Amino acid sequence: MGEPGAVWAVAVLPPVVAGLALGAAGWDSVLAARDAGRGRALRAAADPLREAARLLLRPPRTVAAADRLLLRAGVVLLPAVALLAAMVVPLGNAMVMDPAVGVVWFNAVEVAVWAAVWLVGWGSNSAFGLVGGYRFLAQGLAYELPHMFALTTVGLGAQSLRVGEIVQAQQGLWFVVWMPVAFAVYLLSVLAMAFWGPLAHPVADDAAGGAAVELSGPDRLFFLAGRYALLAVAAAFAVPLFLGGGAGPLLPAWAWSLVKTAVVLGGLVWAGRRFPVVRMDRFAEAAWTVLIPAVLVQMLVVGIAVL
């Protein structure tokens, strides 16, 4: 499968991730403008660019005794996580690398979001920021196990942890058809890891913006852009895992990858606007009493089918 390690894939990766992140932000702005009843909502698609320019130009505000080192580490870590995770996400047949344990690579990298959000919350030297950082850890304990089991189910179905072989295993039937529970759990965990929409409690308004409360200027830009990039990359990873990768008629494989990613990403952004924020302790209860048993049963079914 594919041509991992292609030099051009390395060069293409950052612009594609940035484009998807910008697209997600633009789509979110359009939805916001429509919800607010503003006329010609589509024109709001350029809002994120304007906001980015504003954040770049505005002098950053600093809090006394903030731990700058840890704050910056967290702010930079978020987009870095998105880029590192994207290295095992195929665009059509091309990917930066296709290691034998690609799924584990994605999981190990994505977990660094825990560190990023907590570092930002702690480093701000703000009570609300710290509350947001702790909220994300609680949310992490809730989403990470169902997320891992969903990934394990895919690996079990394909009998491989290599992303290329997972795509190949779906040539007959997409995994979403016979692993719908794992797919749903994966999408939910994407919302949780990007603290987006109903699972945005770590940066929720009831804590004045939570972990991101004291971020301003370029720091805020990096943090928000990294969050959109993470959402985009995690949505893009659903395509090789569940939606047959670049498979599809007429269009080339890379185009199908992009189309499927756009649909998943657009749906996630839309869901983020559609549902209210869930408190992380409620989410934790649901995750441990509903999601984990459900995805374990899914894994059992897949395991029996594979045998």
Add this chain to the structure above:
Amino acid sequence: MGVVVFWVLAAGAVAGGIAVFAVDSMARATFALLLSFLCVGAELLLIGLPYLGLLVVLMMIMEMLIMAVFMVMYMMNPAGLMPMTMVHNRRGSAAVSAAVFAALAAGALLTPWPERRGVPAHDTTFALGEAVMGPKMAVMMLVGVAILATMITSVVLATGRGRYDRHGDRLDARRPADPGRGAP
């Protein structure tokens, strides 16, 4: 190339370990330790154990973040927001750590390491899985159940608000008596 990367990672791991005791904040100490562990995980990647290496990275990030919560919670100054030091009883601890280091280094240098027999497995991940699910199955089952039992026991002992507190003595309360009462 591999040798250079090995030594850079090894130096990074040791430097991270030293930084734990040099910094004045519990948060920084935690992340210095995490950095040290990440270097060790990368060493495992380097010697051709990708699954174990990534697992170390994955588990250490999660573990150190949870540990940060507890380290900050139990540290000696209020809220952990003031400068602190990880070092107490300087002379004694220096002596103990020097002795332990000398013993470990002597062990590593003096042990007659066996010659390699056979060749490494083609797919180390697969070989690991076979070992865990095959000859080491009984041990893994026992350890797994023991760890799970320990976790459940400690949570049961530690929690001040279990399901009987939330759902009543007969577990029939439709709405749990939680401190933050939102919508049902």
